[in-house]
Amino acid sequence: MNLDAKQTRLVIVFGVLLGLLGISMVMGMSFGSTHIPLHEVARTFVSGLPGMGSLLSDRAEANSWDTIIWDLRAPAMVMALLVGLGLAVSGSSMQSLFRNPLADPFIIGISAGGGFGAVVGLLLTNWLDLTATTYSFLGGQVTIAPGDYLMVSLAFLFSMGAVMAAYWIARTGGRTPVTLLLLAGVAISALLTALTQFLVYLRLENPTQFVVSLMGSVSNSQWYEVGIVLVGTIIATAVLLVFARRLNVMSLGETEARSLGIDVERSKLIILGAAALAAAIGIPFVGIIGFVGLFIPHIMRRFVGPNLRLLVPASALAGASFLIIADIISRGIFQVLSEVTDLGLFEDTQVPIGVTTSLIGGGFFIYLLILGRRRGNG
Amino acid sequence: MKTTKLVTLGIMALIILTAGLLLAGCTESKDPTTYSVQDDAGDFIELTGHAQTVVCLAPSLTEIMFQLGMGDKVVGVDSATNYPAEATSIEKVSDYTGVDTEKIVALAPDLVLMDKTLDISGDTYKALTNVDLVVYRAFPQTVQDITKNIQDIGVLVGAKDKAEELVDDFNTRVSTVGTDASGDTGDKPVVLYVIYYDGTSDPWVGTTSTFAGSLISTAGGECKVEDTTGFSIQISLETIISMDPDIIICSRSTDWPTPSKSSLESDSTLSEVAAIKNNMVIEINGDLIDRTGPRMVEGLEEIRTVIEDYHG
Numbered sequence A: 001m002n003l004d005a006k007q008t009r010l011v012i013v014f015g016v017l018l019g020l021l022g023i024s025m026v027m028g029m030s031f032g033s034t035h036i037p038l039h040e041v042a043r044t045f046v047s048g049l050p051g052m053g054s055l056l057s058d059r060a061e062a063n064s065w066d067t068i069i070w071d072l073r074a075p076a077m078v079m080a081l082l083v084g085l086g087l088a089v090s091g092s093s094m095q096s097l098f099r100n101p102l103a104d105p106f107i108i109g110i111s112a113g114g115g116f117g118a119v120v121g122l123l124l125t126n127w128l129d130l131t132a133t134t135y136s137f138l139g140g141q142v143t144i145a146p147g148d149y150l151m152v153s154l155a156f157l158f159s160m161g162a163v164m165a166a167y168w169i170a171r172t173g174g175r176t177p178v179t180l181l182l183l184a185g186v187a188i189s190a191l192l193t194a195l196t197q198f199l200v201y202l203r204l205e206n207p208t209q210f211v212v213s214l215m216g217s218v219s220n221s222q223w224y225e226v227g228i229v230l231v232g233t234i235i236a237t238a239v240l241l242v243f244a245r246r247l248n249v250m251s252l253g254e255t256e257a258r259s260l261g262i263d264v265e266r267s268k269l270i271i272l273g274a275a276a277l278a279a280a281i282g283i284p285f286v287g288i289i290g291f292v293g294l295f296i297p298h299i300m301r302r303f304v305g306p307n308l309r310l311l312v313p314a315s316a317l318a319g320a321s322f323l324i325i326a327d328i329i330s331r332g333i334f335q336v337l338s339e340v341t342d343l344g345l346f347e348d349t350q351v352p353i354g355v356t357t358s359l360i361g362g363g364f365f366i367y368l369l370i371l372g373r374r375r376g377n378g
Numbered sequence B: 001m002k003t004t005k006l007v008t009l010g011i012m013a014l015i016i017l018t019a020g021l022l023l024a025g026c027t028e029s030k031d032p033t034t035y036s037v038q039d040d041a042g043d044f045i046e047l048t049g050h051a052q053t054v055v056c057l058a059p060s061l062t063e064i065m066f067q068l069g070m071g072d073k074v075v076g077v078d079s080a081t082n083y084p085a086e087a088t089s090i091e092k093v094s095d096y097t098g099v100d101t102e103k104i105v106a107l108a109p110d111l112v113l114m115d116k117t118l119d120i121s122g123d124t125y126k127a128l129t130n131v132d133l134v135v136y137r138a139f140p141q142t143v144q145d146i147t148k149n150i151q152d153i154g155v156l157v158g159a160k161d162k163a164e165e166l167v168d169d170f171n172t173r174v175s176t177v178g179t180d181a182s183g184d185t186g187d188k189p190v191v192l193y194v195i196y197y198d199g200t201s202d203p204w205v206g207t208t209s210t211f212a213g214s215l216i217s218t219a220g221g222e223c224k225v226e227d228t229t230g231f232s233i234q235i236s237l238e239t240i241i242s243m244d245p246d247i248i249i250c251s252r253s254t255d256w257p258t259p260s261k262s263s264l265e266s267d268s269t270l271s272e273v274a275a276i277k278n279n280m281v282i283e284i285n286g287d288l289i290d291r292t293g294p295r296m297v298e299g300l301e302e303i304r305t306v307i308e309d310y311h312g
Helices: A005-030 A038-048 A062-097 A110-128 A146-170 A178-203 A207-214 A223-242 A244-250 A254-259 A264-280 A292-304 A308-341 A353-377 B002-018 B059-067 B085-089 B101-107 B123-130 B143-157 B160-182 B211-218 B237-243 B260-265 B296-311
Strands: A133-137 A140-144 B034-038 B044-048 B054-056 B074-078 B092-095 B111-115 B135-138 B191-196 B247-252 B281-285
Touching: A005 A038, A005 A062, A005 A292, A005 A308, A038 A062, A062 A223, A062 A244, A062 A264, A062 A292, A062 A308, A062 B101, A110 A146, A110 A178, A110 A264, A140 A223, A146 A178, A146 A223, A146 A264, A223 A244, A223 A264, A223 A308, A244 A254, A244 A264, A244 A308, A254 A264, A292 A308, A292 A353, A308 A353, B034 B143, B044 B143, B054 B059, B059 B074, B059 B085, B059 B111, B059 B143, B074 B101, B092 B101, B101 B123, B111 B123, B111 B143, B123 B135, B135 B143, B143 B160, B143 B211, B143 B296, B160 B211, B160 B296, B191 B211, B191 B260, B211 B296, B247 B260, B247 B296, B260 B281, B281 B296
Parallel strands: B054 B074, B054 B111, B074 B092, B111 B135, B191 B247, B247 B281
Antiparallel strands: A133 A140, B034 B044
């Protein structure tokens, strides 16, 4: 097989991304408040695979390690992977769709809509008393959680509604000016965030816990929740990959796309729906996580170019790795800070994952703005 | 496209593989007796043999364990735990942002005690039962409910007699205060319980539906902040002036300086309020009033002392 320079470069990029994902997955399983030696992590992991029999060591902690690895760290790690993947995939498609490098689920209103939908769903769940039930099924366990399905559906509907509203407000005479779209997104986000807070205080649910949970955390994710997010992420990613070629043409201009026989409005709606689904599906479980959808596609575009058939999978891999690593930083930052500074900080406290991503992503956003300004001036 | 397919396949495989997860083996116990209670959430908690290791996710529950003489069985506590002193050196497994499930699993406790008030959404309970921990949920609504928690925990940890003893003492002291209060002559003093005020935003106060409200009325005072939610609320200075409380009790934290008393006394708009004019702004350790543990009866007695001073 002969590869030209461009293909070689792509093979290297995707190889590195896959390797990075592998390493972050192993790291995600290895870090936690309990120290478990790396070989015991591996042993416990392999032992949990079907057909392996129990390879657990005979150490007293082996049983609790099994629970920690398989019921706590693995679902949290896979949840971070899926949510990061969904956000990055959503961001890369929306940046092309809006022909705007600043279109990000967080800025455009998807996250705020999802957060509002999740809170409405949670209140309805409590009000209707929809509890999750676990059934035994073919030797395994299946959890039916109507409350979670309701939350996910509402998060999706409201995020879709928010982004369509922003788009509709910003659209003037067949065009969608960049600044107007961003301003509309910011306004709708502010409105929905205020409504969310209003609901939180209106019901007098324990507000602290509510606010903390919307700030984002993957810890305490459960397998059935991971399953729901998995299904949504697969559907959304598949749709975006199928529409990648059409989106490539559309990003050249809607008139050009139309002249090539593409049903632009219909495609736009489907892509928007899939992008909203990919970004919103995780919100009911891990809260609002900002900026992943903005800067991951940005960086990946430099490596693989604007072709979405490459950009979407590259962003998916990078977003997944990034959120797993961001979660590790969130969990460990206070531990490191208290060891380095000796300030007597709460070394057991963890920072919400959304704080970590916004710290990194917000910084990157400012960098982009300054870069854009310099270019504009020069 | 191919890479994404591989990744999704990999994840799917992971999910399916968990179905084969083996359940943790049950530990053998020498005591085959089953101890069972119904917790405040209505769940039946069953233990084979008494719990030998216990995690307490609220300071009040840690206090119950220590008062039962079972402090040495407590292996994990909440970061707000400050009493008794020896409890503060126990490993912290939770704080105001939530619980560290992994740490609790590593401690492998026979029993986890939690307060449902701190887990309205049920997420913590879900996470703990998901990893097969035995969880007792306290959810006291009245002072009397605390004695039920003491009795339940006594049964589960093997301190039934000590629990009965504690509850008898608790009940006797509560009814003594009640009897004393019924002998009061003259008007009941209006008592305002201020949890926090630093002069920058409206004071947080106890209401008729909080424990502070019921302690005040048992002790012979009148709480005039009407509310039904069970949470403390903020009221304006205007409301305080028109309420004109005879006594203001300020919660004092044992962990940090509480500015409530000095802020109220130095606020010129409040200078005509009876309690402030007559030097009846009294500080009481807030843990004795807000914390639904066995020391609440001490808080009740301290409030009663203040009301007795008022009557002169």
